[in-house]
Each structure stands twice: as C-alpha cells, then as structure tokens.
Amino acid sequence: MSAEVQFTGAADAAEFPYKAINRGSIASLVFLGLALPGLMGTFSPMLVLAVPGILAAIVALRSIRRYPDEYSGAGVAKFGLVGCLLLFVGGIGFHTYTYLTEVPDGYERVAFYKLQAEPNGPDQPTEDALSIDGDAIFLKGYIHPSSGSGMLRQFVLVPDLGTCCFGGDPRSSDMIEVTLPPGESVRAGLTKRKLAGTFRVNRIPQSKDDFKNSMFYKIRVDQYE
Secondary structure, three states: OHHHHHHHHHHHHHHOOOOEEOHHHHHHHHHHHHHHHHHOHHHHHHHHHHHHHHHHHHHHHHHHHHOOOOEEOHHHHHHHHHHHHHHHHHHHHHHHHHHHHOOOOOOEEOOHHHHOOOOOOOOOOOHHHHHOOOOEEEEEEEEOHHHOOOEEOEEEEEOOHHHHHHOOOOOHHHOEEEEOOOOOOEEOOOOOEEEEEEEEEEEEEEOOOOOOOOEEEEEEEEEEO
C-alpha cells in the first residue's frame, strides 16, 4: 500500500509539476492598478507607473520562455503588458486632447505658477499677474479646505495639493479668491477645478477669514468644471 501511494504521488508530481507564477507577471498587474487613477486629471502623473509595469511584464515573459519548467504566468504577463501599454499610450493621448481643447473661446490659458512670487523673494503680485489684470483667463487649481465644506459659491483657489493640504498657510501669491455666477456652486473637495473668468489684482490686499495672509488676486468666474 505504501509503495502504491508513493508511486501514485510521484506520478501525480510528474504529470502536474509545480510552477511558480513569475513575480514579474504579478508586478505588471500591480503597476497597472496603481497607474489607473492616472486617467483622472488630478492624478495624471501616476500614468508613469505603467512604464515599470511594461518592463516587468517583458522581463516575466522572457523568464517564462527561458525556464518553462519553473515559471508560469505568461497569460498574466501578457494581460499586464497590453493593459499597461494601452493605459500609458491612451492616457497620454486623452490628456493631450483634453489640454488642447479645454480652454473656452475668448479666454487665455494662464499657468498658476506665473502668478506666484519667487519662493525666496518678497510675496507680491508678479509682473505676469499685473499684465493680465482685467483679462479673461482660464486656469486650474484646487479648493483650499479652509474655504469651507459642502456647496460653495465663493472659495480660495491654490495651485496644488501641497499648498492645499500639506503646505501650512499659503502665501498671498499662492491664492486666488474665486466667486462663481449667482445661483451656482461647486462641492468642496480635492478635485482639480477648471475656471474661466475675469482676473483682477487687488490694489489693496484683502483679508479673508481663516486665512493668515491677505489675498492679492480674485477671479469672477463665467465657466467652471
């Protein structure tokens, strides 16, 4: 009986040899999942995580091909490879198209950093800000949590999540006081906002509750997303 069991076990092992799933195959799926949020504008930099996913899948397929008796997971690696490639290429294409078409007619795109004073210099309106005073502009940013919760008609816009949530009190040139059209509001949150409206530089900096520094800039919004 013992000999028969041993023989059967040996036969089963020979018929169904154990193969470990290649780690690269699994890693490609992990990177695919991590890169998925990159399809959203707020997290677009995360698309770059698809690149190590592509490399991991390629390495895995090579290892499986070279050591077929030791590794499995070719199907997983191929799925990860195709998924990461489509996500990376498609995501870049999607964000490029969005960038080229998101500015409404009649508005000029302005990068927030052009409004920010030099980190080591005096905190004051920049020359770029003064040059667009009164212009119709389009820019993007985040609602500062101190603006309030729920639905907001007025809030303070800051350039990034670091300034918004982890940077302490934002400087005056890091903030824009935003006013939406009458009867309209947006929900507070960490979503990047797109605003189109008339930009103004306050001749006298304006103070605002819950903010240590005064406001240099304001924008009366016509369109938003």
